[in-house]
Amino acid sequence: xxxxxxxxxxxxxxxxxxxxxxxxxxxxxxxxxxxxxxxxxxxxxxxxxxxxxxxxxxxxxxxxxxxxxxxxxxxxxxxxxxxxxxxxxxxxxxxxxxxxxxxxxxxxxxxxxxxxxxxxxxxxxxxxxxxxxxxxxxxxxxxxxxxxxxxxxxxxxxxxxxxxxxxxxxxxxxxx
Amino acid sequence: xxxxxxxxxxxxxxxxxxxxxxxxxxxxxxxxxxxxxxxxxxxxxxxxxxxxxxxxxxxxxxxxxxxxxxxxxxxxxxxxxxxxxxxxxxxxxxxxxxxxxxxxxxxxxxxxxxxxxxxxxxxxxxxxxxxxxxxxxxxxxxxxxxxxxxxxxxxxxxxxxxxxxxxxxxxxxxxxxxxxxxxxxxxxxx
Numbered sequence: 001x002x003x004x005x006x007x008x009x010x011x012x013x014x015x016x017x018x019x020x021x022x023x024x025x026x027x028x029x030x031x032x033x034x035x036x037x038x039x040x041x042x043x044x045x046x047x048x049x050x051x052x053x054x055x056x057x058x059x060x061x062x063x064x065x066x067x068x069x070x071x072x073x074x075x076x077x078x079x080x081x082x083x084x085x086x087x088x089x090x091x092x093x094x095x096x097x098x099x100x101x102x103x104x105x106x107x108x109x110x111x112x113x114x115x116x117x118x119x120x121x122x123x124x125x126x127x128x129x130x131x132x133x134x135x136x137x138x139x140x141x142x143x144x145x146x147x148x149x150x151x152x153x154x155x156x157x158x159x160x161x162x163x164x165x166x167x168x169x170x171x172x173x174x175x176x
Numbered sequence: 177x178x179x180x181x182x183x184x185x186x187x188x189x190x191x192x193x194x195x196x197x198x199x200x201x202x203x204x205x206x207x208x209x210x211x212x213x214x215x216x217x218x219x220x221x222x223x224x225x226x227x228x229x230x231x232x233x234x235x236x237x238x239x240x241x242x243x244x245x246x247x248x249x250x251x252x253x254x255x256x257x258x259x260x261x262x263x264x265x266x267x268x269x270x271x272x273x274x275x276x277x278x279x280x281x282x283x284x285x286x287x288x289x290x291x292x293x294x295x296x297x298x299x300x301x302x303x304x305x306x307x308x309x310x311x312x313x314x315x316x317x318x319x320x321x322x323x324x325x326x327x328x329x330x331x332x333x334x335x336x337x338x339x340x341x342x343x344x345x346x347x348x349x350x351x352x353x354x355x356x357x358x359x360x361x362x363x364x365x366x
Contacts, residue, residue: 020347021241026308030336031343045298049288052301053281059203059273062243067278068285079278087270090242091250095262098251101236112362114239116355119325120347122315123332129308130337136301145299149306154313164303171299172292 006041007074007081014066014085021090023121025062029128032069033135041073048136055164063087141176190224190256196268198222199249203269210245218252225255246270324361328354 013035017028029051036042042050050072054065063086070082104110133146149163170176198217205213211234218224233255237247246266253265287293319325328350335346 017343018242020344021243022239022347024243026311028343030340034340034342045294046288048301049285049294049297052297052304053284053288054277055300055304057273057277057281058205059277060243060246060270061277063246063270064274064277064281067274068281071278071282083270083274087243087246087266090240091246091262091266094237094240094242094247094250095254095259097236097240098233098254101232105232108362110239112358113355115362116358117239117351118315119319119322119328120332120350120354122312122319123329124336124343124346125315126309126312126329127333127336129305129310129312130333132308133302133305136298136305138298142298142302145302146306146309149303150310150313153307153310160307163307164300167303167306168296168300171302172296174292174295176295176299176302 004074004077006039007070007078009039010036010041010070010073010078011081011085014082015089018086019089019093022117023125025066025086026128027121027124030124030131032066033131036069036073042069044135046072048132051132051135052168056168060087138176142171145170145176190222190261192257192261192264194222195253195257195261195265198224199253199265199268200272202245202249203273211248214245214248214252224252229255322361324354324357328357 014032017031018025021028033047036047037044047069050065050068054061054068057064063083066082066086067079070078070080072078074081133143136142136146145167149167152158152163153160202210202213202217215230219227219230230252233248233251234244237244237251240247246269249265249269250262254262257264284293284297288297316326316329319329331350332346335341335350336343341349
C-alpha cells in the first residue's frame with residue numbers, strides 16, 4: 001500500500017479538490033471519501049477514525065485529516081504531500097486575490113458570485129456531515145448520537161468540545 | 177480613530193516572530209472555531225488592524241476555496257509584512273500544530289484497532305458529523321426565504337450524496353446556473 005504512485009495520485013487529486021473547495025474542506029469530504037474507498041486505500045471505518053482523531057487534535061484539523069489519509073497511503077512523505085496539496089493551491093489563490101482585491105472590491109460581481117456560490121457550498125457542507133455520519137454509522141444508537149449533536153449544537157450554546165467528548169464517552173462505554 | 181489608521185500602516189513594523197506566535201496561538205486555541213480567536217488576537221489583543229479591515233479580509237476569504245481561516249491568516253500576514261509576512265503567518269498557523277497533531281493523532285490511530293478506542297472514536301465521529309450538519313443548517317438559515325437558494329443547496333447535496341458525482345462535476349454543473357439566477361435576482365432587486 002505504501003507506494004509512491006498512490007501518494008502522488010492522492011496528492012494530485014487533493015490539489016484539484018482544494019482548488020475548488022468553496023465552503024472549506026468539509027465540502028470535499030464526500031469526494032475524498034469516494035476516492036480513497038474506491039481505490040481500496042482506506043475502509044469506511046478507517047476513514048471515520050481519521051475524521052474522529054482530526055477533530056480532537058487542536059490546530060488546522062482538515063489539513064491534518066488529509067495528512068492522516070496521506071500517512072495511511074504513503075507514510076510520512078505521503079502525509080507531507082497531502083498537507084501541501086491541501087493548503088498550497090488555496091494559499092496561492094488567497095494571495096493573488098488579496099493583491100487584486102482593491103481593484104475589484106467595489107464591483108457588483110463578487111457579491112453576485114457569493115450569492116450564487118453560497119447555497120452550493122452550504123449543500124456541500126451538509127453533504128460532508130451526512131457522508132461522515134454514514135461512515136461512522138453502526139446502527140441506530142450512533143445515528144441517535146449524530147441527531148443529538150445536531151440538536152444540541154442548534155438549540156444550545158454548549159461548546160462543541162463537550163458534544164464531541166460526550167459522543168466519544170458514550171462510544172467508549174460501549175453504549176453504541 | 178487616527179490610532180486605528182496608524183496601526184494599519186506597514187511602516188509600523190510588526191515583527192515576523194510576533195506574527196508567527198500570534199497565529200500559532202490562533203491555531204492552538206481555535207478549537208472548532210478558529211475565526212473567533214483570529215479576530216480576538218488580531219483586532220483586540222495585538223491591534224494589528226481594526227474591525228472594518230478585518231471584516232473586509234473575512235469577506236474576501238469567504239468566497240475563496242480552501243480553509244477560510246488559513247486565508248485570513250495569509251491575508252493578515254500579507255497586509256502587515258507582504259509576501260514574507262504571509263508565509264510567516266501561515267507557517268505559524270500550520271507548522272507546529274501539524275507536527276504535534278500528526279504525532280499525537282498518529283499514535284491514537286496506531287491503537288485504533290483496540291475495541292474500546294474503536295468504539296470511542298466511532299462515537300466521536302458520529303458526534304462530529306452532527307456538528308458539521310448543524311453548521312450547514314446554521315449557514316442555511318439566512319437563505320431560508322430564498323427558494324432558489326434552498327433548491328441549489330438540495331441539488332448540491334443530492335449530487336454528492338446520492339448520485340456520488342465528483343465535486344468538480346457538481347460545481348461545474350450547478351455553479352453557472354446558480355450564479356446566473358443570483359445575477360437575475362440582483363438585477364430585479366431595487
